[in-house]
Amino acid sequence: MMPTDSVHAELVLVGGGHSHVQVLRSFGMRPMPGVRVTLVTRDVETPYSGMLPGFIAGHYGHDACHIDLMKLAGFAGARLIHAEAAGLDRENRAVLLSGRPPVRYDVLSLDIGSTPRAHDVPGAAEHTTAVKPVDRLAGRWAALVERVRGADRRLDVVVVGGGAAGVELALAIDHRLKGLMAAEGKAALRPRVVLVTRGRLLANDSARVRARFDRLLAERGVAVHTDAEVVRVEPGAVVCADGRRIGFDEALWAVQAGAAPWLRETGLTLDGRGFVAVDATLRSVADPRVFAAGDVASVLEHPREKAGVFAVRQGPPLTGNLRRALAGEPPVPFTPQRNYLKLISTGDRYAVASRGGVSAEGRWAWALKDRIDRRFMAKFQDVPAMMPKPMPGPEAEPRCAGCGAKVPAEALKGALRRLGLGLGLGTGADDAVVLEPPPPGRLTVQTVDFLRAFTGDPYLFGRIAANHALGDIHAMGAEPSTALAIVCVPPGRLDIVEDDLFQMLKGGLDVLRDAGALLAGGHSAEASEPALGFAVTGSVEPERVLRKGGLRPGDRLILTKPLGTGVLLAGAMRGRARARWVAGALAVMDQPSGPAARCLAEHGAGGCTDVTGFGLFGHLVEMMQASGTCVRLDPAAVPALAGARELLEAGIRSTLHAGNSAAAAHADGPVPDLLFDPQTAGGLLAGVPAGRAEACVAKLRGLGYDLAAVVGSVESAAGTFGARGPCVILESIPAPSAAEGRVLAEIVDTARRG
Numbered sequence: 001m002m003p004t005d006s007v008h009a010e011l012v013l014v015g016g017g018h019s020h021v022q023v024l025r026s027f028g029m030r031p032m033p034g035v036r037v038t039l040v041t042r043d044v045e046t047p048y049s050g051m052l053p054g055f056i057a058g059h060y061g062h063d064a065c066h067i068d069l070m071k072l073a074g075f076a077g078a079r080l081i082h083a084e085a086a087g088l089d090r091e092n093r094a095v096l097l098s099g100r101p102p103v104r105y106d107v108l109s110l111d112i113g114s115t116p117r118a119h120d121v122p123g124a125a126e127h128t129t130a131v132k133p134v135d136r137l138a139g140r141w142a143a144l145v146e147r148v149r150g151a152d153r154r155l156d157v158v159v160v161g162g163g164a165a166g167v168e169l170a171l172a173i174d175h176r177l178k179g180l181m182a183a184e185g186k187a188a189l190r191p192r193v194v195l196v197t198r199g200r201l202l203a204n205d206s207a208r209v210r211a212r213f214d215r216l217l218a219e220r221g222v223a224v225h226t227d228a229e230v231v232r233v234e235p236g237a238v239v240c241a242d243g244r245r246i247g248f249d250e251a252l253w254a255v256q257a258g259a260a261p262w263l264r265e266t267g268l269t270l271d272g273r274g275f276v277a278v279d280a281t282l283r284s285v286a287d288p289r290v291f292a293a294g295d296v297a298s299v300l301e302h303p304r305e306k307a308g309v310f311a312v313r314q315g316p317p318l319t320g321n322l323r324r325a326l327a328g329e330p331p332v333p334f335t336p337q338r339n340y341l342k343l344i345s346t347g348d349r350y351a352v353a354s355r356g357g358v359s360a361e362g363r364w365a366w367a368l369k370d371r372i373d374r375r376f377m378a379k380f381q382d383v384p385a386m387m388p389k390p391m392p393g394p395e396a397e398p399r400c401a402g403c404g405a406k407v408p409a410e411a412l413k414g415a416l417r418r419l420g421l422g423l424g425l426g427t428g429a430d431d432a433v434v435l436e437p438p439p440p441g442r443l444t445v446q447t448v449d450f451l452r453a454f455t456g457d458p459y460l461f462g463r464i465a466a467n468h469a470l471g472d473i474h475a476m477g478a479e480p481s482t483a484l485a486i487v488c489v490p491p492g493r494l495d496i497v498e499d500d501l502f503q504m505l506k507g508g509l510d511v512l513r514d515a516g517a518l519l520a521g522g523h524s525a526e527a528s529e530p531a532l533g534f535a536v537t538g539s540v541e542p543e544r545v546l547r548k549g550g551l552r553p554g555d556r557l558i559l560t561k562p563l564g565t566g567v568l569l570a571g572a573m574r575g576r577a578r579a580r581w582v583a584g585a586l587a588v589m590d591q592p593s594g595p596a597a598r599c600l601a602e603h604g605a606g607g608c609t610d611v612t613g614f615g616l617f618g619h620l621v622e623m624m625q626a627s628g629t630c631v632r633l634d635p636a637a638v639p640a641l642a643g644a645r646e647l648l649e650a651g652i653r654s655t656l657h658a659g660n661s662a663a664a665a666h667a668d669g670p671v672p673d674l675l676f677d678p679q680t681a682g683g684l685l686a687g688v689p690a691g692r693a694e695a696c697v698a699k700l701r702g703l704g705y706d707l708a709a710v711v712g713s714v715e716s717a718a719g720t721f722g723a724r725g726p727c728v729i730l731e732s733i734p735a736p737s738a739a740e741g742r743v744l745a746e747i748v749d750t751a752r753r754g
Helices: 018-030 049-055 070-078 134-150 164-183 207-221 261-265 309-324 363-381 409-419 458-475 492-515 565-573 581-590 595-600 616-629 644-649 657-667 690-704 719-724 738-752
Strands: 009-014 035-041 046-047 066-067 079-082 085-089 094-097 100-104 107-110 158-161 192-194 223-225 231-235 237-240 246-247 249-252 276-278 290-292 296-297 341-344 353-357 357-362 442-451 478-491 518-526 531-540 555-559 608-610 629-633 684-689 710-715 728-730
Touching: 009 018, 009 046, 009 100, 009 309, 018 107, 018 363, 035 070, 035 223, 046 049, 046 134, 049 134, 049 341, 066 070, 070 565, 070 581, 079 231, 079 458, 085 261, 100 531, 107 309, 107 595, 107 719, 134 164, 158 164, 158 223, 164 192, 164 341, 207 353, 207 357, 223 246, 276 290, 290 309, 290 353, 309 478, 341 363, 353 363, 357 363, 357 518, 409 492, 409 738, 442 458, 458 478, 458 531, 458 595, 458 684, 478 492, 492 518, 492 531, 565 581, 565 644, 565 657, 595 684, 595 690, 608 616, 616 629, 616 657, 616 684, 616 728, 684 690, 690 710
Parallel strands: 009 035, 009 107, 035 079, 107 290, 158 192, 158 249, 192 223, 276 296, 478 518, 629 728
Antiparallel strands: 046 066, 085 094, 094 100, 231 237, 237 246, 341 353, 353 357, 442 531, 478 531, 555 684, 555 710, 608 684, 629 710
């Protein structure tokens, strides 16, 4: 019997804002025994608003001004759930999420920021780009830059909003596009930048600051329309209350911030603009279990404008009060400072500084702002990959093994009840499931797979575990019918264990149901970490069975998914994989292979396998040996997930990689490391007749397997290869001609349109 820690309280953070990143860092440095932290975030990389103008101006790259929330959550020992909040069920203490089950909490904190109130003005949401959420602006900005670069006339860029954010944005845009067009030799086509504000410029700043920016904007050639309230946005023009029409090619919306609409349905007390009303402790005035900070919060005792500086300053007091709430202690009030140093950049490594009634400007001000911003970001970018596991709380006790390690019956019953299943999972409470044999003339196919959790999101893990287990069924050309679950959950408070079990099984159940399979039974047990597997049964007509030995000379080898999940997960554990890379890998693992299997069968596939733990090369060697063939493989044609090759070049490897590389003995030359990378819920590898391969790839891409590709061809082991016997020849396959490429693109487009 080994002692283990037990989860007795759950802190859920919704949003990865400036306050919450400080909470995560604090819990990484000083965890609370028995407390589990969960971060629910729409974005896995959160931008720092203070560096956005510098990013637009070209002074910072993407990674310099974004915090990797996956890495930070790993350091904090927190679960990260990549989803968008849609509401609260306060009675059951749960956060409602879009497209997936709710997440329960004991203490909840909101830091979801704000968005410009585009929906208040007809046409604004459709015809302008909102400054917030910042991540969406970043993508739109890249497209705008390319549009300007390719334009044959001067474009007009309008920024609506005369606060500090709008002014900084307008000047940053002007600086970046001026330099861009000069470098392109098109200085005369430098876009015109126009700033539109409903009242006076920089209404929250002093007259001295406004005077400085009146001068600076005029010097840069940025036109300013004051007292210009926008009442309507049409394609290519903003229309003001006084009748003014200001034309644009691109428009950015940076007006006064608004709150998420779903907050109105929570029953929380809100202020007049829809933000969560909190007291001086940052706790909701309506619910002592709910806290809020940053732009989404309205501190009734200390009203302040919506500015990043206040979200940053609220981080430490929020952290302290969340700890007190989890410990059952009363929160402590926080009084923000009234005067603070404000630094507004002007696009060209120059800034205006102000505090109280004093202001100044110069390059020194920008250098100071840059130093402050970089120092803040370093706290969250330079963290260890993962936090050591906290010591057990005082109530921790040795846990039994054997049948004494089963999940408590009440937790199991509660999870199954929420899933809409009985204790016997729909078949009664018998000790085993009773199944009817497949219809006459069909063969039974069975497989089993089991995975340790590699993501803190239990629902997503359940989906991926089911996809992984179903892969062998699909690779055989069979249809799944039933599954048995094997699930392990860490010990904890009864309702927490129940929810963990529910989340994992719900994810698996959703995938199994979509595949046409019934979850018929299973077994659960306590373990030090979550794990889940499924034993799946299916059936297939004898003439439709796909086997590894079914490759035929002349076939083209088609791979349905890109490689790289193994190295990306290994990189994430070491803090070397960017969050967007890992998110891309998880999305591919979450993609079922059933539609791909049916597509391959429709196009005459003979041999097939799913690419999993042994990597593409190991599974290919198995197919080659079973079919008595040789293969020409084009490593350059093998698709890879974003970041996979970079990590391999940096020396990152999965622990199974070295064992998989032994298969290189079957190659006629050096094998790229990517081909040995073990895959979780990987794609299918199949041999399809050459004449049907192009249409098959097009159909696969139309089904959403965007990187499906022909990666090689099958040839006889005799003749060409002589006495060497079965082997893999590494060489390029001919690229399609321009005409063939156009035909393929047309087929893909037709397939996507259905």
